[in-house]
Amino acid sequence: MKPELTQNLWERYGFSDNPFDTRALSMSPENKLSVSKAFIVGESRQSSVTIMNNFLRGRGGGRIVVEGAVGVGKTTFVNYHRYKWEYEAGTKLLTPVQEISVQADWGVREFLISILAATAGRLALAMKPKEAQKDDLLNEISALTGVLFKQTKGLSGGLSAFGFGANVSGSKAITVQIGEISTDKLKQYLHALLERIHHNGYAGALFHLNNLELLARKDIDRLRYFFDDIRDFLQIENLYFIFVGYVGMFQEAIAPTERVRSIFLGKPIVLPVLSLEEVLSAIQKRYELLAIQPEHWIPPVDNDLIVYLYHAFEGKIRFIMDAITTLVIHLPESATATMSSEAAKLFLRELTFQNLEILPLTKREIEELKVAIRLTHFTNSELSKALKKKKQQITKLINRLMHFNLIYQTGQEGKHKYYTISPELMVCNENKE
Numbered sequence: 001m002k003p004e005l006t007q008n009l010w011e012r013y014g015f016s017d018n019p020f021d022t023r024a025l026s027m028s029p030e031n032k033l034s035v036s037k038a039f040i041v042g043e044s045r046q047s048s049v050t051i052m053n054n055f056l057r058g059r060g061g062g063r064i065v066v067e068g069a070v071g072v073g074k075t076t077f078v079n080y081h082r083y084k085w086e087y088e089a090g091t092k093l094l095t096p097v098q099e100i101s102v103q104a105d106w107g108v109r110e111f112l113i114s115i116l117a118a119t120a121g122r123l124a125l126a127m128k129p130k131e132a133q134k135d136d137l138l139n140e141i142s143a144l145t146g147v148l149f150k151q152t153k154g155l156s157g158g159l160s161a162f163g164f165g166a167n168v169s170g171s172k173a174i175t176v177q178i179g180e181i182s183t184d185k186l187k188q189y190l191h192a193l194l195e196r197i198h199h200n201g202y203a204g205a206l207f208h209l210n211n212l213e214l215l216a217r218k219d220i221d222r223l224r225y226f227f228d229d230i231r232d233f234l235q236i237e238n239l240y241f242i243f244v245g246y247v248g249m250f251q252e253a254i255a256p257t258e259r260v261r262s263i264f265l266g267k268p269i270v271l272p273v274l275s276l277e278e279v280l281s282a283i284q285k286r287y288e289l290l291a292i293q294p295e296h297w298i299p300p301v302d303n304d305l306i307v308y309l310y311h312a313f314e315g316k317i318r319f320i321m322d323a324i325t326t327l328v329i330h331l332p333e334s335a336t337a338t339m340s341s342e343a344a345k346l347f348l349r350e351l352t353f354q355n356l357e358i359l360p361l362t363k364r365e366i367e368e369l370k371v372a373i374r375l376t377h378f379t380n381s382e383l384s385k386a387l388k389k390k391k392q393q394i395t396k397l398i399n400r401l402m403h404f405n406l407i408y409q410t411g412q413e414g415k416h417k418y419y420t421i422s423p424e425l426m427v428c429n430e431n432k433e
Contacts, residue, residue, distance in 0.1 A: 009328070010290075012336045014297030019286035020321040020328075024075035027083045027097075032289050036087070039080045040285065042278035048269050052081050055265055056093070061204060061239045063264045065250045068271035071316035071423065074244050075099065077271055078208045081242075091203045093240060096122045099208040104218050108229045112186040117145040119193050119205055126200060137192055144181065144189070187233060194238060204238030212245040216253060223253040227260045235263055273315030280306060282317065300328050304341035312426040319423045323348060348427045355424075359404050368397055369406060372421055373429050379416045 010018055016032065025035035041049055055064050068074045082095040096118035103110065120141040124132040132138055197205055215223040234241055245253075250268040255261050274282065280303060291297045301324055313319040327344055330351060339347075356366055371386050372378065378386075384394040398419065401407045406425065411418040421429075 011292065013300050014292055015287070015290040016292050017290050018325060019283065019290050020324045022318045022321045022325070024073075024079055027079050027086075027095075029083075029087065033286065035076060035079045035083050038282070038285055038289055039076060040274070040278055040282045042274060042281070044272050044275045044278060045077070048077070048271055049081075051269055052077075056081065056085055056206070056240060059203075060237055061235070061241075063234050063241045063243070065254065065264065065268035066242060066244045066271065067247045067249055067268045069247060069273070069316060071313070071318035072271050072273050073317055074271055075208075075210065078242050078244060082206055082208060085206060092201065093204050093206040094119070094122055094126065094197050094200075094202040095206040095208070097125070099210050099244075101211040102209055102215065102226075103211070104214040104222075106215070106226060108183055108233060109186070111226075111230050112183060112190065112233060113145055115207065116141055116186060116189055116193070118207070119190070119197075120145070123193065123196055123200065135196075137189075137196060141189055141193070183233075187236070190233075190236060194236070198238075204240060206240045206242070208242050208244065210244040212243060212249060212253075216246070216249065220252055223249075224257055224260075227254055228257055231260050231263060274317055276307060276310050276315075279310055279315070279317055279320065283321075298336065299338050300324065301339050301344050302341050305339075305344045308341060308345060309427070312429060313423060314426075316423070319426070323424075323427060326351065345427070352424060352428050356406075361400070361404070365397065365400060369401060369425075370428070372401065372407060372419075373425050375421075376426070376429060377410070377418065377420050379418055381416060383419070 010016070021033065025033055025038050028034055029036055052064070052066075055062055066074055066078060068077075078099070082093075085091075085093040086095050098118075100114050100118055120138050124135075124138055127135070194205070212223060215226055243249075247270060250264075254264055283306065287297060287299065288294075305324075306320065309320045309323055313323070327339070327348055330347070331339070356369070361369070368387055372383060375382060375386060380391070380394055380398060383398070384391060387394070387397075389397070398407065402409070405422055407419045407421050409417055410420050
């Protein structure tokens with residue numbers, strides 16, 4: 001008799017779901033891993049929390065940048081504040097269901113369309129269904145943004161991604177003349193929405209915009225132009241904008257343009273990695289929240305492995321969680337005990353090298369990659385010295401490794417380029433023991 005297939009991968013350890021889920025903590029209070037329950041403020045980020053709260057305490061709106069390395073928890077950090085200011089603050093701010101992902105070819109028009117869709121969609125969810133259905137402004141914006149989403153390059157997913165469609169159906173047909181919709185008209189819609197927001201008891205609206213590295217990657221001047229293009233619309237009263245990006249984005253994309261810099265908080269919030277104690281505390285908290293029965297659960301790995309992964313991934317919690325999930329997924333169905341750190345390290349390295357063998361790399365290239373892994377962060381000259389190879393040979397090797405996303409460039413000073421190995425390879429670095 002074949003075993004029944006059920007979705008119980010984590011039940012064998014006593015959990016209702018994956019405690020190492022790498023998605024940002026949910027803003028929904030009903031979710032077991034909601035940001036209201038599972039977020040760890042911690043001493044390392046106390047100053048960042050204070051700055052963000054003080055920014056949002058300022059009346060009339062504002063603009064701020066949050067920077068941090070990939071995997072440190074920027075989205076969860078912003079979600080925590082969005083949750084607090086919508087559900088728990090004395091002066092509440094309406095915030096869309098999801099963050100707004102900026103696309104590489106956006107300008108002011110695409111920006112305003114997305115802000116309109118996100119704001120109207122969230123407001124419709126906050127209102128009583130019958131009231132939202134009868135609201136002419138929401139119906140008109142629903143029709144307007146629905147057409148524009150289909151016809152504007154760079155916008156995808158439809159209005160359902162912003163919560164629209166469920167409550168606002170429209171009781172009458174609305175004709176939208178696309179050619180007549182100017183940016184000024186879009187701005188008028190936004191002001192009208194703000195009046196609705198105030199009428200429903202909110203002091204303003206709070207937006208979280210991310211994926212800005214897409215514009216920077218295409219052309220840093222493109223990102224500067226984007227901020228310059230939307231500058232005047234960012235100053236609409238009672239709107240708060242949090243832009244999330246890479247370390248150095250503020251200095252590269254905002255600081256050079258004085259008219260843009262002048263409307264932002266003087267410097268960005270730069271999120272540090274969580275301390276080891278905070279990472280252990282966050283994982284322990286997740287165990288407790290997802291336990292099917294209190295005190296009756298088994299940690300899939302021991303804390304020694306988490307300590308090892310913390311150092312291997314230089315504190316980036318997303319990669320720590322992802323590595324443990326990968327490990328558990330590859331374990332046999334009969335595994336129900338805590339895996340020792342030594343066994344887990346060997347298994348993770350084995351899995352990683354198995355993935356490398358799938359790639360069309362020569363044995364020599366794999367051996368050279370292992371040297372790069374031991375260096376972790378290096379310049380082209382440092383790798384050349386370690387491998388005792390000429391510059392031309394190193395350039396060819398680096399291009400090969402970058403092609404397969406095994407290393408990536410992190411900076412440049414003069415002729416020297418700086419590289420870092422891809423995060424999944426960190427577990428192969430025996431120097432991190």
